[in-house]
Amino acid sequence: MAKVSGGTRVLKRGSREYNKRKEEVYQMQKSGKYSSVKMTDRGGYVAIEKSRAKHKAEEIEAAEILANKGYKVILKDEAGDVRTPDGYLFKVSFEQRTPQGDGFKNVNNCLKHARDKRVEISVIYDKYHKYHRKDIEKGLQYYESISGYRFKEIIVIAQDGKIYKHEHNNQKRRS
Numbered sequence: 001m002a003k004v005s006g007g008t009r010v011l012k013r014g015s016r017e018y019n020k021r022k023e024e025v026y027q028m029q030k031s032g033k034y035s036s037v038k039m040t041d042r043g044g045y046v047a048i049e050k051s052r053a054k055h056k057a058e059e060i061e062a063a064e065i066l067a068n069k070g071y072k073v074i075l076k077d078e079a080g081d082v083r084t085p086d087g088y089l090f091k092v093s094f095e096q097r098t099p100q101g102d103g104f105k106n107v108n109n110c111l112k113h114a115r116d117k118r119v120e121i122s123v124i125y126d127k128y129h130k131y132h133r134k135d136i137e138k139g140l141q142y143y144e145s146i147s148g149y150r151f152k153e154i155i156v157i158a159q160d161g162k163i164y165k166h167e168h169n170n171q172k173r174r175s
Contacts (some may be wrong), residue, residue: 107139
């Protein structure tokens with residue numbers, strides 16, 4: 001069974017799960033629902049739904065990094081409802097932000113943006129290497145002190161492509 005949480009998600013080429021994922025990608029390509037579906041050699045993929053609205057370059061870059069780590073990423077059609085999440089990681093909704101500024105308050109702003117979309121995962125793409133671990137942790141603590149909304153997971157994608165996962169404290173539950 002393919003891993004859906006924790007640890008590595010990379011699939012071995014030729015394995016049963018890899019071939020199953022390859023068939024899934026083929027069916028998505030055939031469906032006509034997606035403008036692009038690309039699978040990596042590590043078993044992850046990025047599927048972009050057809051849309052009048054284009055995804056930002058940073059959203060696609062972050063999705064490709066996640067796919068290279070074995071994630072199944074679907075970027076949703078963003079035309080229409082402003083509360084539509086950016087997409088799904090496996091089957092869990094996510095919202096991605098690429099902050100321009102530095103400091104813990106920008107981390108807080110990313111989390112508030114994701115909260116407003118009511119998603120389960122917030123993805124922060126540190127494309128410009130603005131943050132250190134202390135900034136992220138301080139931003140998370142600040143967010144937790146002012147908001148009761150909790151995410152299943154907060155994923156930080158570093159400039160070098162490394163992925164860091166953070167969980168919320170368990171004192172408050174998602175509302």
